[in-house]
Amino acid sequence: MKRIMLSLVLTFGFLALTGIGGTQAQNYPTRAGTVIVPFAAGGPADITGRIVADIFSRHLGQQFVVENVAGAGGTTGTTRAARASADGYTLISGHLGTNALAGVFYPNLAYDAEKDFEPIGLIAEQPELLAVRKDLPPNTLKEFVAYAKANESKLNMAHAGVGSVSYIGCLLLNSAIGIKPTLVPFSGTAPAVNAMLGGQVDYVCDPILGPLPHVRAGSIKALAIAAKKRSPLLPDVPTSAEQGLPQFECAPFYAIFAPKGTPKPVVDKLVEALNKGLDEPAVRARLESLGATVAEPGRRGPKALAELVHGEIARLTPILKAAVAK
DSSP, rough: OOHHHHHHHHHHHHHHHHHHHHHHHHOOOOSOEEEEEESSSSSSHHHHHHHHHHHHHHSSSSSSEEEEEEGGGHHHHHHHHSOOOSSSSEEEEEEEIIIIHHHHHHHOOOOOHHHHHHEEEEEEOHHHHHHHTTSSOOHHHHHHHHHHHHHGGOOOOSSSTTTTHHHHHHHHHHHHHHHOOOOEEEESSSHHHHHHTSOOSSSSEETTTTTTHHHHTSSEEEEEEESOOTTTTTTSSSTTTTTTTTTTOOOOEEEEEETTOOHHHHHHHHHHHHHHHHSSSSHHHHHHTTTEEEGGGGOHHHHHHHHHEEEEEHHHHHHHHHHOOO
């Protein structure tokens, strides 16, 4: 009898907890939430994350604030997100580096990009740009290749940490050229670009957004868009393919993820809010003004994002592992 009573108590207790959890998920959100941006303020990841935090705030009726948690190529903040409560109140605005390829560069990574997150949706993709300091001699990609080969030992490349998209982009470039310059890490691409403005580093590979205002001001030079098509923001800058280096192609994805185990009703509400935001003309115009290609309806949602992450891991892991091993 005691065993039967204990079994009934445990069963009803479980059902009660499940019911409470289900009710909380259905009523979500009832308080403010956080969107972790795993890089310093001012760069592409930060600005994209703030746009999405605003979308969630407006469409979910609770404020979502951005928290910048920089370090280790974005993996410090991403680890924090992976370990957060799976209740929808802590999200991560991640990208190709943090939520797909970090495992290539960090063998002891504290999270699994495919297993430890619930994908919410793709926001946009941002083609990278090869930008160099104003007084560096090359003015074209072809000239840069020749200069880099001749000056490899004194060339300094800036990046936002091992595994960041700036690191990945330039690793693809360096591998294609066959050079190993000095790599100089920063907490984000904004400080990396500032260091280039100060003449402390020679070049950076970054989504167009970061270097764009400085290119337009003439304080740094843009040599190539790492894509098949030119950017409408910099129509006079040729693509890497046009200039004979198609191997340098990199358009990192930016996306929203939640900790693994986040209830489906919560995920569904986040997906719906993000989709509504990405359909707003003002949001699309804002992202496009930053050089981003906004995710179209057919590429949105958890399933499409999970497939994108898996595909990029499969496509780029062998190339990057070979580049790192050289």
